[in-house]
Amino acid sequence: MTADVVIVGNGVLGLSVAVETALRDPALRIAVVGPQARPGSASVAAGAMLNCFAEVTRRTGEHPASRAKFALAREAARLWPGWLDRLAEAAGAGAVPVRHARGTLVVLGARTTADGAGSMRAIRAAAEEHGEPFEDVDPYDIGFLEAEAGEQPVDALYLADEGAVDARQLLAALDAAAAGRGVIRIADEVASLVTDEDAVTGVRLSSGTALPAGAVVLAAGAATGRLIGQLPPGSVQPMLSGAGVALETERVRGEAVPYVVRTPTLVGGCGLHAVPLGDGTEYVGATNHVSFDAPAGPRLGIVQALLSGCVAQLDRNIAFSAVRHWHHGMRPVTWDTFPLLGHGPLRGLYFATGTYRDGFHGSPAIARHLAGLLTGGAAPEDEKNDLYAVFAPGRKPVETMTADDAVERFAEMAVHVAVERGMRLPHFLDAEPIAAACRQLAHTCMELLGVPVAPAPEILHAVSEAGAERIRQVADSLRALRRRD
Ligand SMILES: Cc1cc2nc3c(=O)[nH]c(=O)nc-3n(C[C@H](O)[C@H](O)[C@H](O)COP(=O)(O)OP(=O)(O)OC[C@H]3O[C@@H](n4cnc5c(N)ncnc54)[C@H](O)[C@@H]3O)c2cc1C
Secondary structure: OOEEEEEEOOOHHHHHHHHHHHHHOOOOOEEEEOOOOOOOEHHHHOOOEEOOHHHOOOOOOOOHHHHHHHHHHHHHHHHHHHHHHHHHHHHHHHOOOOOEEEEEEEEEOOOOOHHHHHHHHHHHHHHHHHOOOOEEEOOOOOOOOOOOOOOOOOEEEEEEEEEEEOHHHHHHHHHHHHHHOOOEEEOOOEEEEEEEOOEEEEEEEOOOOEEEEEEEEEOOHHHHHHHHOOOOOOOOOOEEEEEEEEEEEEOOOOOOOOOEEEOOOOOOOOOOEEEEEEOOEEEEEOOOEEEOOOOOOOOHHHHHHHHHHHHHHHOHHHHHOEEEEEEEEEEEEEOOOOOEEEEOOOEOEEEEEOOHHHHHHHHHHHHHHHHHHHOOOOOHHHHHHOOOHHHOOOOOOOOOOOHHHHHHHHHHHHHHHHHHOOOOOOOOOOOHHHHHHHHHHHHHHHHHHOOOOOOOHHHHHHHHHOOHHHHHHHHHHHHHHHHOO
16 A cells, blocks of 8 residues: 555644645545554643643743744634534534533642742733733632632633633544545554655554555654654654643532633643533643653652642542543653654655644644645745744754753742642741752753753753663764754
8 A cells, every 4th residue: 555645643633634634635645553542642641721821931932932832822723613613524424523611710829939920920911912812810709619728829810712622522523534534544553764865755564564655744742752763863853751641530529610720831840720521520630741751650749749739729629529530641742842843854754743732732733734735835824924944843952041041940840849749948948958959950960961952941850860871862862963054
């Protein structure tokens, strides 16, 4: 068998690209490769909050790449309603209904630092600047939430136009739309890329079968890192895994949240959130633990922090809920934390990955961009504002800060996490000794890497937990990228 387009990965990105491309050019033979059970998939584990303004932090406006990411999120927000309709249309009689919860309440818990307060200010400023409707909410008058005593939120705002979809239903809807549009499904894994000089000409499956293709799109989530490792050194930056855990629970006490309730995005973390799933069930998430390689399983101490945080800061009645399922998936995290979107370093190779914490939300916009490239031309709006240029897969890692800033933000993250987890110091001590120890750890990590880079705090944390050999491999790859013209 040969295909015009082979898409490696059957998560939300691989399938969205497949469906959008098939809708644009029904004559193309498109194959999606990926195991049916989707082990490790971020999409399966996602809360699928469709948040753009609720994701804003005080860093969002600081760097062109962060601003481009915000612009991508706004574009996705515009596309979502129409995208759900198009999926239903593409699936025809097999269409799967997708629950779409509207509204997002952002609450700032009592145990916050300047980081959390800064995020709330930044959300309000961005919403005002872009005319996004929002309401300030009295944090002492949120009837359906009952934070633990002493944990009352100190600030809250409501974004009426942001919400969430049910991730598992959306994947089923994408499966149905792909089937409706004749996308070929191959329940296998891609073991390697097949190349001919400077072009990718297909893939080899784990079963040993070769699958020739005109174009190959890498959308295998965090596992894309293994395929990146097969490219010439310095072609594409390393990919890390952002392990995330969440639970699906059924209310026993109190009411399920009527819309998304979440804390703001914090340095290095993804905040706490509860997402309504209908019939008294909720999605309670999520952890974020970045490491060089996928861990054997979720870390107990991190899950403990998630549960105690949600019960204390969101609603103590959640503690009575019945656990129905738990989800564990790997977010695809690039070294610079920005996505890899568009043409790869070899002819015929494309990337749709590296979306980290908000790939679900971004998926209709990313699909639209990739489909434009695969069918011979970017969408006019994309050309106009060159939105995706900054996310070119072959770029040198984007550096949004200096090495000193990186050290300081690492210390900030550690102090914030400590405060959130209930750290209380005697009156004669401030957090400076803790921050100083964390700065020292950050310096040691940078020295171990031996490359003059300024990574995000969670990436530095991954370095602090990695073995010497893996650090050397990643450092070699970063050096090769930096040496390239
Ligand atoms: C707990 C959690 C909560 C999240 N919450 C949100 C949220 O609220 N909003 C949001 O926008 N984003 C959220 N995200 C992030 C979002 O889920 C990801 O950015 C997005 O789902 C990535 O999609 P993907 O298709 O690239 O990867 P994945 O969903 O990981 O899919 C990759 C697929 O490729 C398959 N695969 C792996 N290796 C191969 C191979 N060699 N060959 C073929 N197939 C392969 C895998 O089995 C998998 O099915 C969350 C993530 C997690 C983990």
